[in-house]
Amino acid sequence: MSRTPLALAALSTAAVPGLDARSVRQEELPGDYDVAVVTGHDDQEWVIRAPRTTVAGAALEAELELLDALRLYVDTGVLPFVVPQVAGSALLPEGGRAVVHRRIVGETLDVERLHAGPGLAADLGRAIAAIHELPTSVVEGCGLPSYSAAEYRERRLTEVDEAAKTGRVPPTLLRRWEAALEDVSLWKFQPVVAHGDLAADQVLVDRGRVVAVSAWSDARVADPADDLAWLLVAAPLDAVDSVMEAYQLRRTELSDPRLVDRALLVGELALARWLLHGVRHRLPDVVEDATSMLEDLDEATRDDG
Known part of the structure; x- marks a missing residue:
């Protein structure tokens, strides 16, 4: 109600x-x-x-x-x-x-205004890394989901299969996703505590620092790429470099050479989840919006080679 x-x-x-x-x-x-x-x-x-x-x-x-x-x-x-x-x-x-x-006092993060250097972009990278450095028992002890790398890859495969059945995913884009999901080297990562739904409206900033992170209901032990995908997709390129540099320096035992590649893929797969949301809940406007964005993504990635 x-x-x-x-x-x-x-x-x-x-x-x-x-x-x-x-x-x-x-x-x-x-x-x-x-x-x-x-x-x-x-x-x-x-x-x-x-x-x-x-x-x-x-x-x-x-x-x-x-x-x-x-x-x-x-x-x-x-x-x-x-x-x-x-x-x-x-x-x-x-x-x-x-x-x-x-x-909590602070302003919602404006991703488009992030810029390179030791300021907010770097602080954001350190903040996300701090989440990923938490012991997994913190999440597991609360009964929240915990996945191995193989289990999480299977979840992504299932999402792509379901999206493919809608007939709305361009064939070239679908083939590229399937190839990435079959690339075992892309999915060799150590699961971490992930916020699970991190986005600009859950991050509060004040005077160039991250002061709060909210909306933790989707927290899980899963792929660190989930918490980075939204930034890599939306932030200016030079700011992304600062985020990732600070993130990598803050992580103590990071051995994930394909993290950025996987995060970019996760960002693309968010469109498949948006499409499935529209289909499952019979929301034609959402379906059309997702279809349009998938077509744009397909065209942009084909143009990129």
Whole structure:
């Protein structure tokens, strides 16, 4: 079910003792949640999330357990940024709970404005590397997914097979993807703790530094390329070099010579997942959008040789 911002504000006052809600505004965040920002009498802002479905509620519970486990790594400086910390929760009539945390001050990352050098691009590379350096037990202990390299390659193969069945993937692009997935050397990597849904709107920055990373419900032990693909696709090329240089310097035992190649492929395969999302949920606009982007990608990559 969906809740109005006023209903969410009421839940926030029940969740956090002493919170006197003076104003509320709706917020859009990834996932199947109702989200609002509530301002208290002292001008402190709070974020409240309430799951709309049972599946979203289960994902939220796993995320909360992970956030609690990550607190140690934030407090000791292993993670050079903060993560949301729950200040309170309120039970929902249909089951599950809404959770509240203080709103973290910062601006959403603008990928297109990244530039080369020791500034934000390098800090972003170090931040992602710090996530990948976490012990895998942090995620596994919360019951979140854990994959071997071979299992993850099989997942990608299944995605491509399903996308191919739609008839919407250009044949030359499909053949290139299949060749990459059959290239065993491309898939020799050490699985790491991966955020799993890292994107610009989950990264907050302030004065040239990454100050927070949110939305951890898709965290898993998986391919480090997943957390880098969005940057390699969207950031200016010189900034990508700075991100990757800082990332590689921060990793302690990185032996993955095909990481960038795989991340670029993962970025392309995101279009296949977008297509499948549209097909599965019968969203014709999404299907057409994905089809158009696949055709553009096919043309661009054929032009590149």
